Each structure stands twice: as C-alpha cells, then as structure tokens.
Amino acid sequence: KAGVTQTPRYLIKTRGQQVTLSCSPISGHRSVSWYQQTPGQGLQFLFEYFSETQRNKGNFPGRFSGRQFSNSRSEMNVSTLELGDSALYLCASSPGGGAVNTQYFGPGTRLTVL
Amino acid sequence: DQQVKQNSPSLSVQEGRISILNCDYTNSMFDYFLWYKKYPAEGPTFLISISSIKDKNEDGRFTVFLNKSAKHLSLHIVPSQPGDSAVYFCAATEGTGANNLFFGTGTRLTVIP
Numbered sequence: 001k002a003g004v005t006q007t008p009r010y011l012i013k014t015r016g017q018q019v020t021l022s023c024s025p026i027s028g029h030r031s032v033s034w035y036q037q038t039p040g041q042g043l044q045f046l047f048e049y050f051s052e053t054q055r056n057k058g059n060f061p062g063r064f065s066g067r068q069f070s071n072s073r074s075e076m077n078v079s080t081l082e083l084g085d086s087a088l089y090l091c092a093s094s095p096g097g098g099a100v101n102t103q104y105f106g107p108g109t110r111l112t113v114l
Numbered sequence: 115d116q117q118v119k120q121n122s123p124s125l126s127v128q129e130g131r132i133s134i135l136n137c138d139y140t141n142s143m144f145d146y147f148l149w150y151k152k153y154p155a156e157g158p159t160f161l162i163s164i165s166s167i168k169d170k171n172e173d174g175r176f177t178v179f180l181n182k183s184a185k186h187l188s189l190h191i192v193p194s195q196p197g198d199s200a201v202y203f204c205a206a207t208e209g210t211g212a213n214n215l216f217f218g219t220g221t222r223l224t225v226i227p
Binding site for chain 1: 150213
C-alpha cells in the first residue's frame with residue numbers, strides 16, 4: 001500500500017500571501033489530521049477531517065483552514081501568512097471510525113515565510 | 115500548556131545496551147499512548163502504542179510501559195542499534211475516536227557503535 005503523500009514538499013512564500021497544502025491519505029483511510037511542527041512548540045494538532053467534515057480542531061487562529069474531498073484527500077490553507085507560520089506541516093491518516101486508530105504520517109511540507 | 119512532556123532532549127547509548135526514553139503527561143483523560151520515531155526530513159513513523167487498560171506492550175526490541183498512577187510512560191529499546199538513532203516522540207489522546215494527538219517535544223537518541 002502506498003503511504004501518505006504530501007505536496008509540495010517545500011514552499012517559500014512571503015508575508016501576507018496565502019498557501020494551500022495537499023495531502024493524500026493511505027488508500028481506505030477516511031480520517032486526515034494536520035499538525036504543525038516548529039522547533040519551539042513541537043508537533044501541534046491543527047484539525048482533523050473525517051468523511052469531508054471537520055471533526056476536531058486545535059487551538060489555531062482562523063487563518064488556518066482545511067477541507068476534505070470525497071476521495072478523502074485533504075487540503076490545508078493558510079491565509080495572510082506570518083513569519084511565525086514557517087514550519088513543517090504534517091498530515092496523518094487513519095482508518096477513522098469509532099475506535100482510536102494509529103495515525104500514519106506523510107513526509108511533510110516545509111513552509112518558509114519570508 | 116504542554117500536556118505531554120519529554121524532559122530529556124537527548125540521550126546517548128552504546129550499541130547493544132538498553133535505551134530508555136521517558137514521557138510524562140498531565141491530562142488524566144488520556145487513555146491511549148503512542149511512540150513515534152522521526153528521521154530528519156521525514157514524517158514520524160509509528161513504533162508502538164499502548165492502551166490505558168494495559169501496563170506493558172511489547173513488539174520485538176521495543177517495549178512500552180505505562181504507569182497510570184504516576185502519569186508516566188517509557189519506551190525501552192533492547193538491544194539498541196545504530197539505526198535506532200532518531201528523534202522519538204511520545205503522543206497521547208483521549209481515545210473514543212479522537213484523532214488529535216498531543217505530542218511531547220521529542221528526545222534525540224544517539225546509539226554509538
């Protein structure tokens with residue numbers, strides 16, 4: 001089975017711009033979660049989508065948004081970029097459903113905001 | 115407020131010896147715990163997990179111990195190998211379908227040949 005894929009792998013933007021990141025989960029997985037990894041804060045949960053609906057949300061401002069398509073692929077959007085948004089953005093997929101499932105991570109998108 | 119803490123940023127161990135990585139948590143609602151290994155420029159790779167109904171789970175060279183009363187878990191790697199050198203993250207969640215993991219800040223393990 002192919003793993004979680006994320007595109008693009010690297011991105012450079014300037015302050016004030018917006019960016020869209022893409023994540024394709026493992027085939028058959030219906031849950032996609034997004035995390036931000038920074039040196040100071042570690043990995044922090046952004047949000048989770050399951051069956052095209054946001055099921056959980058972390059403590060991030062409204063500039064961070066996402067969506068999920070019917071094929072379970074997910075996109076994350078950050079508007080009005082700030083320097084502090086520079087980070088590694090990771091998505092993780094799991095089967096979803098009612099039980100706790102192990103999440104499998106993609107390689108991440110490295111976003112640099114200048 | 116860091117609900118999952120890994121107080122040792124780094125650990126060095128000789129090849130063949132035991133590596134013990136520690137993790138503490140503050141939220142008593144956490145009932146499912148996971149360990150991930152991360153190499154540079156890659157996403158975290160799942161290693162092993164444990165439910166709060168157990169106090170030990172073993173998978174090959176990796177064993178996770180959970181002490182609920184102390185809100186503490188540890189990962190034992192025996193014997194340690196140079197390929198184990200990576201950053202190890204512990205994570206926790208409240209279960210019942212919740213897919214938001216709370217991560218520690220990681221411990222960099224170096225296994226010296």
